[in-house]
Amino acid sequence: MKLKNLMMMTAVAGLAAPAAFADAHMADSVTFVSWGGAYQSSQINAYTDPYIAANPGVQVIWDESSSEAVARLRAMNEANNLTWDLVDVEAADAIRLCDEGLAMEVDHDEILAPAPDGTPASEDFGDMIVSDCFIPQIVFSTTFGYRTDMVPEGVAAPTSACDVFDVETYPGRRALNRNPIANMEWALICSGIAYEDVYDMLETEAGITMAFAMLDTIKENTVWWTSAAEAVQLLADGEVFMGSSYNGRLFAAIAEQNQPIGMAWDWQMLDLDGWIIPAGLPEDRLARVMDFLYFGTDTQRLADQAAYISYGPARASSAPLVGLHAELGIEMAPHMPTEPSNAANTFVNNYVWWADYRDDLDSRFQAWLAQ
C-alpha cells in the first residue's frame, strides 16, 4: 500500500509542472444561458462585448433557455453531459438548484470584485445574495402595462395590479404569466388580504381556494403567456388591455418602440435575477467562467447594464453610476422599479418561500388552468 502510494506520488509529482500550466489555461468557447430579448441584449452590450474586446479569441455562445433552466440542468446532470457554463436564473430557481446540488456554491468575496472603495463583494451585494450559489445581477419587477388608448372614457387610467381584476371599470382582455408566481400573491392581496399575511395564507387550503376564486373572475378573459415577450407583443397588438410582464420589457416597448402603453406600478412584484455556475464544470471552462464573472459583475459593468434596460443593479455601489439610456439618452432612474415614486406599494417576492412551495402550487395551478 505504502509503496504503491509513493510510486503514484512520484508519478504525479513528475506531472506537476505541466499540470500547473494547464490550470492557467482557460477554455476559449463558453455557453451562457439567458432569457433572450431586450434583457439578453443588455447583457451582451454591458458584459460580454467588453469582455471579448479585452480577451480577443473568446467566443460566447448564448442559449435562450433560462425559463427551463432547472429542468435542463437536471437532464444534463442525469445524462452526465454538461453543456452550459453560466446560467442566468431567478432567485427562487437559484435556491432550488443550490438545494439540489446542481449549482456550485461560491465564496462571493473570493471570486467577485470588491466595490471601488474596497467594500467586499458580499457587503456590496448585501441581502441580494439569497443563496450560496447565487451571484446577483439585477433587481427587476413583474408589473402591469396597459394600453393607454383603450382606457374607457371618463375613467382614470389603471395604477395598480389590482385593477386587472376590476373587469367592470376596465373591460377588455388580460395577459398573465402561465405560472403561479406573482399571480397567486396578486389574487390574495387584491382580495383584501394584508401584505404580511399573503404567504401564510398561501400555505393553507383556504388561501389557495381564495386565490383561485379571484383568478376565476378573469380566467376566461385572459391570455396566459409563457414568455414575457409574448405579453408585450399582445399589448403592442392591442390584443389585451392589460398584461403583466417584466418592467424592462415594458420599458423597451414604451421608450424604444413608442407603443401606447402605460405602466401600473402599484403592487409590482420585486424579484432578483443573477448567475449560477452549474456544478461539475471541467477546470478549463470553470477558469474561464470565473475570469468572466470577476469582470462581468463588477460595479461598473452592473451600472452599464442599466443603460440598456431599466433593471436596478444588484450592487449598492453601482446605483450612483446609473445614468442615461445608451441610445435614447433619457434618464434611466425614473424607470427603475426601485424609484420611490414607482415603489409606493411594492410586493417583495419571497423567493425562499417559493423555492419550497413551487412544486406544490405549480401542480395546483396547472390543474386549475387546464380545467
Next chain:
Amino acid sequence: MTESATSPDDFAATAQDGAQKKGARQAPVLAADGRPLKASLNRALRAQKMRALMLIAPLLIFILVTFVAPIADMLFRSVENQIVSETFPRTVMSLEEWDTDGLPGEDTYAALTYDFVEAAERRLHTRVGSRLNYETTGMSSIFRKSGRDVGDVGEAYADQFIALDPAWEDPATWVTLLGSQDWLRDQAEWTADATEARSADMVFDISEPRFALATAPRVLLPETADAYRSFAQTIADVDQDSPTSEEPWNSVYLALYRDLMRTDAATIAAYDGPGRDLLVAADAAVDGFEAVDLQALYAEMDDGWVEMPIWETFEAFSDPYTAGYFLAAVDLQLTPDGIEAQPENQRVYILLFQRTIFMSLMIMGMCVLLGYPIAFLLSNLSMRASNLLLILVLLPFWTSLLVRTSAWKVLLQQEGVINDILVWIGLVADNDRLALINNQFGTIIAMTHILLPFMILPLYSVMKTIPPTYVRAAKSLGATNWTAFWRVYFPQSIPGIGAGCILVFILSIGYYITPELVGGRTGTFISNRIAFHISTSLNWGLAAALGSILLALVLALYWVYDRIVGIDNVKLG
C-alpha cells in the same frame, strides 16, 4: 451396371424407386449433393436472409440505438420508483411493520432521521420530495424545509454525551471505536503518505481509503454503527472530508443513545474492544439523560410530519416499481384504501385526452371536406394546370411551420385581418370582436391548414389512377352526374380517404407546436401537457405514462380502423 443411363433396366429401376418414394411419403426429396432438399433450400435462403440482414444492419442498429432504445427507456420511467427506497432505505424498511392506523412509532422517526440527514447531505432529499409531491401535493415543501433543520435532530443527545465526557466530541474516539482494524491501518498509512507529500511539496491526489466498520460494534451497537458508516462515507463522497477530523452528525449521537438504552449493561460490560470504558460509563449515565421526543421535534419542523398523508404516501410509494404514474395519468390515485379518483380540482387528464381526440377528429373531418374537392380538381385538370395547382398545395408544405402558425396569429387575432374585415363589412360590432385564436377554434383552423397537404396528396395520387372511362361508361348507361360520382367514382377514391385520414389523425393527435402557440388555455392537446411535465414540472414518470397511453391509443385506433376499413384498402398512390 452399364454406362448408359437410359438402359431399360435402369429406367425401370428409377421408376420403381419413384413409386416407392411416393408410397413411403416420408422419405425426403434429396438435392444434388444428397442432402434433403428442404434443408438445402433453407440453407440457401438463410444465407440470403443473412446477407439481407447484414445490408440493413447499419440502419437497424441505428434505429435501435437512437430510436427504440430511448423510447423504451423513457416509457420505462413510467413505472420506475426506486428513488424512494434507495434514498430512504431505513425508513421504508421500518414502515413495513407499520399498521397504518395512527402515526408510526419513534423507531420510524429515528430511521427517518438517519436517512434524511444523509439524503440532505447528498442533496437528494428534494428529489424525493418532488417525487412524493407528484402523488400528494404539499410533500415537496415539507422535504425542502425540513432539509435545512434535520441536521439538528439528536443535538440534545450530542450535548449530553459531550457533557458526560468530552472524548465523545473527539473524532478519534469514534474512529477507534467503530473503524475496522484494516481500515485504521490503511488510513494511518495514507495520512503518513499525504503528510510526507505535503512536506516535500508534491501533488498528492490519492483518495482516502473508504471507511469500513469493525465487526464487534456492528453487533453491539447496530444503529450507531450504521449511522456512523453513513456519516463517514457521505462526508468522504460529498466533501472529501475524513472521519478522522470531523465530529459525527447529531444523528449518530441519537443512534448511540438508542442503542445504549436498548442494550443491557451486562452486554456492554462484556465488550472488550477499543473504547470499552467510555461505553460502559456512557451506558451507566444514559438512563439519566433527558429524553427527546422525536415526533415533537419533527412536528416543530413541519406539521406535515405528524399527519397521516405523508406516511401513507411514503408507504404507498416505497416499492421500486409503481402504477402511480399510470393511475395519475387517468385521474386516479393510489391510497391506503386502494385506488380512488383524484380530488375534483386535480382531474385534468381524461378531459385532455377527450379534447385531443375530439379536436383531432374535427381536424381530420375538416381536412377531408376541404381536401377532397381540391384533389378531385387536381386529378381532372390538364397536366399543366394541375402541376401549377399542385405547387400551390405544396408551397405551404415547404414553408416553416412556425411561419405559417404565426401568420395565423396575425390573421385571426382580435385586431387581426379577419376581424377587421368582418367589422368593416358590418357583420361584427367593433367592441365585440370574435375570439378566433387562443382557443379551440384557433387550433382547429391552424392545424387543418397545416395538415391539409397530408390529406390532398394521398387523395390526389389515388384519384389519378381512377380511369375516367368508368364514369363515362356509367353516364352512357344513363346515370346522372351525381349517381355516376357517388356510385362509381367515390367508392374507388375511398382508399385515398383512408390513407389521408390515418395520416392526418395520427399526426394531429401528437401535435405540439401549433396548439402551444395558438391554442391558449382551452385549445391545447395532451402533448402540450406531456411537454410541460418533461420540461417544467420535471415529472418525467407521468410524462412517460401519458406518452405510453397516447401510443396505445393510436395503436388501438389503428387496429379498429383495420377491422372496419381494412388496412389493405389504404393507398398512398
